[in-house]
Amino acid sequence: MSSSERYMPEVLIVGGGATGTGIARDLAMRGVEVLLAEAGDLSSGASGGNHGMLHSGARYAVTDPEAARECATEGEVLKRIAGFCIEDTGGLFVSLPRDDHAYLDRFLDGCRGSGVRAEEISICEALRSEPNISSDIAAAVRVPDASVDPFFLVWGMAESAREAGATVLTHTPVTSLHVKEGRIARAVLGRGERRRTVRPEVVVNASGAWCGRVAAMAGQRIDMQLDKGSMVVFNGRLVNGLVNRLRPPADGDILVPHRSSTILGTTSGPGTLEDVRATATEVEGLLRAATEVLPGLSTARTIRSYAGVRPLLNGNGRGRQASRAFTVIDHSEGGVENLLSVAGGKLTTCRLMAEKASDAVMRRLGRSGACRTMLEEISPPVIGGGSFQEEVMRRKYGAFTGTILAECIGSPLGREEACSCESVSVGELEHFAASPDVISLSDLMRRTRAGMGYCQAGLCVFRMASALDAGEPRREIERFLAERWKGISPVLRGEQLRQEAFKAHLFKVHGIDHTREG
Amino acid sequence: MTSRTMDGCIKCGACVRECPVLLQEGQDRFPGPRRLAVEGPRFNEELSALRSPLELCTTCARCTAACPSALPLPEALVQVRRLLYREKPRPERQENMLANIDGTLRTVLPSGPVTELPSTGDVLFFPGCIGHGRYPEGITSSLSLIRAVGGRPFAPQGWACCGSPLEKIGDEQRLARLEAHNKALFRGFDTVVTSCPGCTVQLRKRYGLDPQHIIEHIHGSGRLRRSSFDHGSPPIKVALHSPCHLARVVGPHTLEMARDLLDMVPGVDVVSTGLEDDCCGGGGGVASARPDVAERMAARKVQAAVEAGAELLLAPCPFCVINLGRTGLLNVQDLTVFLASRLLKAEGIYSPIP
Ligand SMILES: Cc1cc2nc3c(=O)[nH]c(=O)nc-3n(C[C@H](O)[C@H](O)[C@H](O)COP(=O)(O)OP(=O)(O)OC[C@H]3O[C@@H](n4cnc5c(N)ncnc54)[C@H](O)[C@@H]3O)c2cc1C
Numbered sequence: 050m051s052s053s054e055r056y057m058p059e060v061l062i063v064g065g066g067a068t069g070t071g072i073a074r075d076l077a078m079r080g081v082e083v084l085l086a087e088a089g090d091l092s093s094g095a096s097g098g099n100h101g102m103l104h105s106g107a108r109y110a111v112t113d114p115e116a117a118r119e120c121a122t123e124g125e126v127l128k129r130i131a132g133f134c135i136e137d138t139g140g141l142f143v144s145l146p147r148d149d150h151a152y153l154d155r156f157l158d159g160c161r162g163s164g165v166r167a168e169e170i171s172i173c174e175a176l177r178s179e180p181n182i183s184s185d186i187a188a189a190v191r192v193p194d195a196s197v198d199p200f201f202l203v204w205g206m207a208e209s210a211r212e213a214g215a216t217v218l219t220h221t222p223v224t225s226l227h228v229k230e231g232r233i234a235r236a237v238l239g240r241g242e243r244r245r246t247v248r249p250e251v252v253v254n255a256s257g258a259w260c261g262r263v264a265a266m267a268g269q270r271i272d273m274q275l276d277k278g279s280m281v282v283f284n285g286r287l288v289n290g291l292v293n294r295l296r297p298p299a300d301g302d303i304l305v306p307h308r309s310s311t312i313l314g315t316t317s318g319p320g321t322l323e324d325v326r327a328t329a330t331e332v333e334g335l336l337r338a339a340t341e342v343l344p345g346l347s348t349a350r351t352i353r354s355y356a357g358v359r360p361l362l363n364g365n366g367r368g369r370q371a372s373r374a375f376t377v378i379d380h381s382e383g384g385v386e387n388l389l390s391v392a393g394g395k396l397t398t399c400r401l402m403a404e405k406a407s408d409a410v411m412r413r414l415g416r417s418g419a420c421r422t423m424l425e426e427i428s429p430p431v432i433g434g435g436s437f438q439e440e441v442m443r444r445k446y447g448a449f450t451g452t453i454l455a456e457c458i459g460s461p462l463g464r465e466e467a468c469s470c471e472s473v474s475v476g477e478l479e480h481f482a483a484s485p486d487v488i489s490l491s492d493l494m495r496r497t498r499a500g501m502g503y504c505q506a507g508l509c510v511f512r513m514a515s516a517l518d519a520g521e522p523r524r525e526i527e528r529f530l531a532e533r534w535k536g537i538s539p540v541l542r543g544e545q546l547r548q549e550a551f552k553a554h555l556f557k558v559h560g561i562d563h564t565r566e567g
Numbered sequence: 568m569t570s571r572t573m574d575g576c577i578k579c580g581a582c583v584r585e586c587p588v589l590l591q592e593g594q595d596r597f598p599g600p601r602r603l604a605v606e607g608p609r610f611n612e613e614l615s616a617l618r619s620p621l622e623l624c625t626t627c628a629r630c631t632a633a634c635p636s637a638l639p640l641p642e643a644l645v646q647v648r649r650l651l652y653r654e655k656p657r658p659e660r661q662e663n664m665l666a667n668i669d670g671t672l673r674t675v676l677p678s679g680p681v682t683e684l685p686s687t688g689d690v691l692f693f694p695g696c697i698g699h700g701r702y703p704e705g706i707t708s709s710l711s712l713i714r715a716v717g718g719r720p721f722a723p724q725g726w727a728c729c730g731s732p733l734e735k736i737g738d739e740q741r742l743a744r745l746e747a748h749n750k751a752l753f754r755g756f757d758t759v760v761t762s763c764p765g766c767t768v769q770l771r772k773r774y775g776l777d778p779q780h781i782i783e784h785i786h787g788s789g790r791l792r793r794s795s796f797d798h799g800s801p802p803i804k805v806a807l808h809s810p811c812h813l814a815r816v817v818g819p820h821t822l823e824m825a826r827d828l829l830d831m832v833p834g835v836d837v838v839s840t841g842l843e844d845d846c847c848g849g850g851g852g853v854a855s856a857r858p859d860v861a862e863r864m865a866a867r868k869v870q871a872a873v874e875a876g877a878e879l880l881l882a883p884c885p886f887c888v889i890n891l892g893r894t895g896l897l898n899v900q901d902l903t904v905f906l907a908s909r910l911l912k913a914e915g916i917y918s919p920i921p
Pocket of ligand 1: 063064065066067068069087088090091092094095096097098099100102104221222223255256258259263276277278279315356357359393394395396397398
């Protein structure tokens with residue numbers, strides 16, 4: 050879209066994570082003209098740096114019943130409307146002999162109280178469904194946890210919002226909000242040639258961990274803290290469903306099977322907005338804790354680590370004690386009548402957050418229109434025959450597969466495999482590279498999963514670069530590999546060490562050192 | 568958990584470049600060992616879409632030979648088959664094979680007269696289903712060769728299939744049944760001679776025996792020499808096929824032994840085809856699941872032998888002989904049949920298979 054085009058949205062949404070895209074979808078489906086501006090790519094914030102659990106609510110059943118209740122209902126709603134990016138694997142909570150036994154009853158009570166379907170099962174049954182966990186476990190509870198791919202959820206919501214008429218702009222930061230007579234009169238988005246001004250009636254601040262900064266542009270203060278969480282990615286599926294430690298939430302409690310990998314998390318500690326990464330010490334701590342439940346973990350192949358930052362609203366406790374429930378802040382009390390900030394919450398509750406925020410926007414606009422987001426599917430899961438490549442595509446893109454498939458299958462080159470770890474074809478890369486949303490290799494990776502597998506872009510990076518056709522491919526490749534390396538270096542051991550040594554040889558031919566950051 | 572194979576890959580691509588089925592059939596039909604044994608099994612339900620390409624692996628183990636980490640790719644692949652075939656019907660010809668096993672304990676029902684085996688002696692010879700039911704000349708020749716080096720071959724009554732084909736297609740239950748049956752028969756013997764490399768490998772891996780392939784047995788005896796063979800036979804140009812399970816699993820020394828033995832036979836000129844090491848396409852259940860693929864693979868090899876001027880193609884494996892023979896482009900014989908036919912004093916040797 051060219052910058053000369055005029056946008057006259059009723060509502061400006063700041064932030065393209067789960068919350069922002071959820072709100073864009075909700076409002077657009079209610080017939081509101083919305084413009085979403087995202088500073089980077091979709092899911093470049095916490096939505097792309099989380100654990101990928103579709104919470105049943107069980108994890109919060111004891112400590113945070115309100116969040117538990119929200120997760121319990123919303124988890125089921127998302128399974129219904131976003132089945133294409135959810136693997137409904139179910140989950141187990143297991144305790145070890147040294148864990149506090151009294152916690153089991155509190156846990157079951159908490160689940161009952163918050164409407165979380167939890168069922169205690171025998172040790173035998175638990176070991177049957179998860180043969181790799183420690184046979185020492187003392188108790189086991191089955192819960193309806195699931196695994197969700199946040200990249201595809203957010204992308205799906207953005208596409209669904211667009212279909213309903215929303216404009217979604219990525220790589221378009223909101224740079225200033227101009228307040229005049231108690232309301233935001235105009236907002237400036239984009240930089241340089243792409244800079245433009247809009248005059249929305251309402252601004253929704255859905256910028257997650259950045260919400261304090263964005264609110265400050267309008268002279269508003271949000272009292273919040275940043276809490277970092279780190280995760281480790283293992284090659285392949287080490288568990289059949291989610292495995293949680295049955296104890297008060299602590300580090301390294303949860304294993305999530307995620308597509309072709311397993312993700313272990315998380316930690317909790319003070320965070321910053323820049324340079325968010327996991328450290329080798331956090332990785333060690335996570336491994337130590339989780340090996341107690343899954344002994345084989347100590348020799349399993351770690352392929353990378355990553356981290357995300359949670360915005361936690363103050364007055365809600367610190368770190369793990371802070372509530373995971375969300376808040377819609379109406380800034381009219383602070384003197385800006387058309388600014389709403391949405392903060393806190395979970396990926397799991399993003400639809401509900403969007404509904405509540407959109408209700409508030411509708412009131413502010415003085416318009417009516419009921420929420421329809423829980424009725425209409427973003428994309429149904431599409432199942433059915435075909436090659437492995439097609440099957441993998443369907444499980445990524447759901448109903449959006451049709452068009453992409455038509456392009457891929459059209460030519461033998463399109464079908465050719467670009468990333469074999471994740472079975473991504475050249476056609477998929479080209480399809481997404483043609484989107485105005487995609488300007489970097491990281492964007493292309495988030496759309497297709499190319500480069501996310503165990504060789505960490507060792508083989509596909511050149512294919513990706515040629516599909517993207519970026520101005521300075523070499524610089525872009527180096528930038529992308531440096532970002533990968535940030536996640537790899539803390540887990541550099543065993544097989545991954547051999548992998549990276551091999552890659553170093555491959556890249557040397559091209560004069561690239563993939564182990565150098567920036 | 569993930570297997571050593573799934574975790575040990577560094578994506579050097581050696582297995583992909585070396586896989587003969589991939590080379591022959593192309594990536595679309597057969598994505599190769601890395602996809603099937605390493606990358607694919609990392610996924611969840613997507614894996615079921617690999618069912619049909621999984622049928623095309625001949626378990627030739629060339630990938631393992633090429634892998635810098637020596638990952639046991641064929642074994643890992645067979646493991647995936649096992650997972651996917653649980654309670655699902657198999658290709659028709661494999662179902663037939665299973666029915667045969669249930670009825671007779673052997674994979675094939677004899678298609679003609681069989682070679683009778685003595686039930687007493689001092690060398691336990693395990694005939695194997697293919698030799699017994701489809702290639703009796705191969706049994707006869709093996710018996711002659713064992714006798715020529717001074718042994719008295721015999722086979723236990725009621726022997727069952729060694730289980731190799733069941734393992735390749737991932738049928739654990741029947742496999743265990745056959746093994747228990749055979750183990751009782753083998754009790755008291757630690758040397759077993761086989762003519763089929765598939766059996767040799769299976770007896771070594773699963774029975775705790777020290778089996779010898781017939782080539783090892785007769786070469787190792789040291790009793791065959793140039794004077795053992797008929798000097799009056801007409802000169803002949805032959806090509807030698809290297810059976811995967813013999814050369815790669817039993818050991819490369821077997822091929823040297825085979826060449827040594829051929830060198831002893833007067834008038835034999837061994838021509839080189841350049842494709843000696845390539846899989847014939849018959850192993851791993853491919854011949855029964857996808858005979859078209861097995862035949863295409865065989866044709867490529869046979870064609871190369873014809874072009875090299877060979878009048879006869881020899882393979883020290885009855886299974887390879889039958890698969891290579893499918894093409895009808897060239898006479899194919901088990902090496903033992905050829906050697907036995909050139910022995911000075913031979914008994915019961917017949918002409919090559921039709
Ligand atoms: C370690 C960790 C693990 C988690 N695990 C889970 C889990 O397993 N399950 C679960 O349900 N939830 C989980 N969560 C919570 C979940 O990730 C978040 O609740 C959710 O992603 C928040 O989405 P969001 O859209 O509000 O924020 P974000 O995804 O952070 O989106 C905010 C966006 O705003 C953009 N932005 C910032 N400033 C500007 C600007 N000036 N102009 C334009 N755009 C701007 C940013 O680039 C960013 O993309 C986890 C969180 C963390 C940190």
